[in-house]
Amino acid sequence: MTREWTSLPETPCLPQQRPAPALSRRTLVAAGGLGIAALGAGQARAQAPAGAQVPPSTVTQPPRDFSPSGAPTTYFSDPDILSIDPSFDAYVQPNSAIQRLWTGALWAEGPAWNAQGRYLVWSDIPNNRQMRWIEDDGHVSVMRQPSNNSNGNSFDFQGRQLSCEHLMRRVVRYELDGSVTVLAESFDGKRLNSPNDVVAHPDGSYWFTDPPYGGQLYEGAPDAPGGPSNSAGRINPRLGQPAGIGTWRRELPTNCYRIDPSGRIDLVIGEQQVPDPNGLCFSPDYKKLYVASTGKGPGDQGPGGKGDIHVFDVGPDNKPTNQKLFSACKVDGIACGPDGLRCDVDGNVWASSNAGRSVGYSGVTVWNPDGKLIGRIRLPEVCGNVCFGGPKRNRLFMAASQSIYAVYVNSQGAAPG
Numbered sequence: 001m002t003r004e005w006t007s008l009p010e011t012p013c014l015p016q017q018r019p020a021p022a023l024s025r026r027t028l029v030a031a032g033g034l035g036i037a038a039l040g041a042g043q044a045r046a047q048a049p050a051g052a053q054v055p056p057s058t059v060t061q062p063p064r065d066f067s068p069s070g071a072p073t074t075y076f077s078d079p080d081i082l083s084i085d086p087s088f089d090a091y092v093q094p095n096s097a098i099q100r101l102w103t104g105a106l107w108a109e110g111p112a113w114n115a116q117g118r119y120l121v122w123s124d125i126p127n128n129r130q131m132r133w134i135e136d137d138g139h140v141s142v143m144r145q146p147s148n149n150s151n152g153n154s155f156d157f158q159g160r161q162l163s164c165e166h167l168m169r170r171v172v173r174y175e176l177d178g179s180v181t182v183l184a185e186s187f188d189g190k191r192l193n194s195p196n197d198v199v200a201h202p203d204g205s206y207w208f209t210d211p212p213y214g215g216q217l218y219e220g221a222p223d224a225p226g227g228p229s230n231s232a233g234r235i236n237p238r239l240g241q242p243a244g245i246g247t248w249r250r251e252l253p254t255n256c257y258r259i260d261p262s263g264r265i266d267l268v269i270g271e272q273q274v275p276d277p278n279g280l281c282f283s284p285d286y287k288k289l290y291v292a293s294t295g296k297g298p299g300d301q302g303p304g305g306k307g308d309i310h311v312f313d314v315g316p317d318n319k320p321t322n323q324k325l326f327s328a329c330k331v332d333g334i335a336c337g338p339d340g341l342r343c344d345v346d347g348n349v350w351a352s353s354n355a356g357r358s359v360g361y362s363g364v365t366v367w368n369p370d371g372k373l374i375g376r377i378r379l380p381e382v383c384g385n386v387c388f389g390g391p392k393r394n395r396l397f398m399a400a401s402q403s404i405y406a407v408y409v410n411s412q413g414a415a416p417g
Helices: 025-031 033-039 041-047 086-091
Strands: 081-083 099-103 108-114 119-124 129-134 140-144 150-155 161-165 170-174 180-184 198-200 206-209 256-259 265-269 277-282 288-293 308-314 320-327 337-343 349-354 363-367 373-378 385-389 395-400 403-408
Touching: 081 086, 086 373, 099 129, 108 161, 108 337, 108 385, 108 395, 108 403, 119 150, 119 385, 119 395, 150 198, 161 198, 180 256, 198 277, 206 277, 277 349, 288 337, 308 337, 320 349, 337 385, 349 385, 349 395, 363 395
Parallel strands: 108 150, 277 337
Antiparallel strands: 081 373, 099 403, 108 119, 119 129, 129 140, 150 161, 161 170, 170 180, 198 206, 206 256, 256 265, 277 288, 288 308, 308 320, 337 349, 349 363, 363 373, 385 395, 395 403
């Protein structure tokens, strides 16, 4: 079967706008999770090999067009915002629909809201750039390129942007005068793996996770030959990179760290507690720390992340204790892999969801402080990270694969950025 290649419009046409094309294995792979929903469960089953398991489509039928040119949502409550528990009804903003603000990334991550500038910044990791959406007219432009394959971003209490760089294996801060400060690049004399997400604490410290996901060609640079993510040495990590890149090897476990205001870096959560830590956030009173454990990363020798969320108590000594499993992130038996996390002012945890090919389960899951699932937001793409923003901090922004989505909610984010 041949495939006809055409240029991709900035906002893809969905099936109600054009006839469904003939299917091939390549077109299904390229379509990803959206393909099954957009083509319909019946057609997908017809194309599947005998005996293959095809997940049922639970995306709104017929599949909706989220783009600005799509038909308006005619429901008073968005049909893809689901109250699993009646308590979530209080957080659903009536007459507010999910909107796709922009599409065109290879992998969108790390959304963060700048309150003073009233703009959203996010990372397009494989394209090695940071993008910016300006609220007043919806304009999107490249904010920073190269970005050193940045992943997680946030803003501290002084309005300075924090970024986790995969390529340089470090955490940086963009100062108000335009200079850049390296906050962390090594621990115990060894280079970090690839910092992933970072959050600020009112005491002036920064907390970040350090999984290995940047140690791959697509999102950073593999280890030097012989390193865990390039053990056979067949990959040349220097290709296409600035001078000096490609010389590091993974040396550290996947830990969580705290950067003290003095500059000292402390290990606060070890790999044996939360393997492959990814997203993290504090509770509104900063007495609890939530950390997501995501999937196995490049170079992992053990089983890797668990696809769940853990919670710790944080005392005056800044040492996380009393670890508990907050949520296994299973919905209807489907693994909704967590990544980015944010708390609202009531202590509910809003977690991005990567359900793979289980269409209708990717998006956002919402858990109350006791770890009970109370709500879901369904998106047509895998969601990697979220943040609260807007002038009133009552708009949830979602970085989902190739696109940025947003919806107003009846609450506020608990922290800046």
